[in-house]
Amino acid sequence: MTRPLLLLGAALLFCPVLLAQQIKRELGDFDFTLGTTPSRSMAQGLISPGAIGAFHGGLDFSHPSGWYLGQYAPSMGLSPDSTLRLDSYLGYKHRFDSSLGYEVGLIQYSQPNIAGPDSYALYGGVSVLGSRFGGALRDTPDHRTGTLFADFGQLPLLGVDVTAKLAHHRLGKPFTLGDGSQVTGFSDWSLAFSRPWLGIDLDLIYSDSDLSGSGCDAYSGSNTYCDSMVTLKAQRRFF
Structure with missing residues (x-):
């Protein structure tokens, strides 16, 4: 492209x-x-x-x-x-x-x-009865990431779409923390609930990782934040 x-x-x-x-x-x-x-x-x-x-x-x-x-x-x-x-x-x-x-x-x-x-990332997956399950492997000189992704589609009656993502990150070089310990890899995950409302896309997202405290200095994953976080996002599309 x-x-x-x-x-x-x-x-x-x-x-x-x-x-x-x-x-x-x-x-x-x-x-x-x-x-x-x-x-x-x-x-x-x-x-x-x-x-x-x-x-x-x-x-x-x-x-x-x-x-x-x-x-x-x-x-x-x-x-x-x-x-x-x-x-x-x-x-x-x-x-x-x-x-x-x-x-x-x-x-x-x-x-x-x-x-x-x-x-670059190789990805693939299957679609089964309206749900999608996929995965990807992304490789760079200093970071390798394996990701699993699931879109369960819209829940009956509630009209809410549910998606989940789990990723494991392997660092090319260990990250040394202030106390001298090293981080060689970490995992993060997220769970999102989405639905439209009055022309606005509403997303409720829970995200977390297995790093905490000073370990978050090594975080460079898929989520916006290293620690446990609940985010409510409203987005209006112009078209």
Whole structure:
């Protein structure tokens, strides 16, 4: 995925005449989706979440054969305290019937405005009766992460979507704490309940890790905070 493709998406995302949450079009044999949330099923649970208060969005192209590619920007770097971040992906999805399918793919994580190598993740999973279960392995020179992801779909009667994520992080070099002890790896997890309300997306998220106290100095995981935290987030989509 190239910079011109992203800039085209950004221009469309912020065009004031667009009022839908997602825009879908047919381009030849491809289905094209433009939106402010990632449109991929397995990749949606594994790519970086949008930063709070940051402009974000992405593009997705899918083919009837099952192949797809896309690019999602968790942050477009438009505010002074943010930087451009890109998650680009290529994958294949197949359904045996309406209740069972599988998906595999590759994600590239990059920050074009910051020097340093990109990182990559292999992901895959299955869809069973409306629920999705996936995993990913992300490897960088100084950090290896294995992630398990589950989307249980919408709970009956309550209309609440439930998702869970568990990740284990292995550091390339041990992190030395102030007391001389070392951290070579850690795990973190999160549980999220989501539902729309009056045009607003409400998310109640519980997150935690197995680090605490001074050990949190070594934390660089998936959650915003190292310690146990409950977050209530309300987000209004402009389209």
